[in-house]
């Protein structure tokens with residue numbers, strides 16, 4: 001292949017991908033939200049024997065788009081309310097394309113100086129939006145899972161270091177004990193991260209929560225009164241079901257008194273700090289030792305994009321570095337991103353975060369957070385105002401999350417579970433919107449999360465109509481299986 005051929009092939013493939021991507025984006029408002037193809041169909045479409053001979057790149061790009069289409073979820077669109085996701089604001093999506101084309105390795109400054117500096121700047125901007133103290137260290141991770149992994153590794157380093165143990169050098173066998181305390185409602189990725197860190201998924205003390213899933217400060221006080229050394233404590237800013245916040249000021253006081261390390265998992269909820277009208281919800285968060293936030297959730301940056309922050313750069317560095325165990329700043333002050341995450345070579349995630357924050361600005365992020373919270377309240381009000389359909393909002397809608405239950409006329413819990421799953425299945429099959437199911441306090445519920453930048457009041461109203469339709473259809477006996 002000569003340069004001219006390579007240049008033409010690249011240009012043609014990018015031009016076709018751009019057309020296809022723009023058609024996808026333009027179709028998001030009206031596209032059916034759930035995919036239509038079954039797993040068998042997708043395996044047939046995308047499968048086949050290993051290609052023996054290559055083909056023209058444009059043909060491959062077109063084949064991918066055509067064959068994947070029926071299995072694509074309109075998750076970046078305006079009526080996807082599943083899990084807690086987000087879309088991609090235009091500048092962030094476009095910056096992500098550029099990051100792909102530039103193909104910078106964000107492992108080391110020398111491999112991609114602009115990538116490294118964009119992380120530095122975007123990390124500081126994000127920390128300021130989130131109300132974190134000046135001088136926090138930052139790492140750009142794949143998501144909240146690895147952000148919490150990184151934060152908890154930093155806490156493990158610091159607590160064991162204070163007990164005279166070098167965990168990176170000597171491992172955990174024979175190490176002093178570190179009590180680990182999490183709320184009953186900790187996100188599943190917290191025990192998963194603890195498991196990967198050798199601290200055990202189940203070797204934790206779980207603290208009771210209240211009716212909204214908030215850690216009870218009095219219960220935490222009891223737990224910490226029973227431990228004789230500094231503990232690693234994980235609190236939550238934004239319960240994945242209710243959106244509720246742990247009482248962070250009280251928790252921070254208790255962990256300070258214990259001498260432990262406080263981690264706050266604020267994957268989506270920490271962004272509430274960017275909205276002056278909701279900042280009070282995260283009061284006290286700034287006093288923690290480490291924080292998790294996802295850019296690919298409420299900031300609406302495309303996947304994959306998580307953020308970890310710590311107030312202890314030396315511990316963070318020691319836990320993650322591939323280089324010297326002791327933190328030495330480069331002569332020119334350059335920042336090597338690989339010192340702050342559990343990866344070496346990787347894509348330059350910082351560009352898209354930089355672009356999202358620059359294009360939205362402080363007021364744009366605040367507006368997006370505030371607007372989606374208002375739309376969640378509109379959802380809840382619309383569901384409350386549907387008499388006779390047995391619809392019940394289960395949570396206090398303090399943020400962007402709404403939990404909905406579809407009771408059975410018999411009043412029986414199991415029948416209500418079945419009806420709730422039936423309604424969720426019917427809503428998903430209808431395709432106007434998408435919301436998933438969850439367990440809340442032993443009962444099935446539909447979880448609606450308004451996190452996407454494209455959602456409007458009209459989208460909420462259309463979605464409410466789809467939910468009412470499904471609730472009328474699934475009166476007593478579910479006509480669809482669990483969703």
Ligand SMILES: *Cc1c(COP(=O)(O)O)cnc(C)c1O
Pocket residue numbers: 084142143144145146187189238239240265266267268294306
């Ligand atoms: C989404 C979420 C996670 C996991 O985030 P990923 O980005 O999927 O790794 C962790 N904690 C909370 C509270 C979340 O909402």
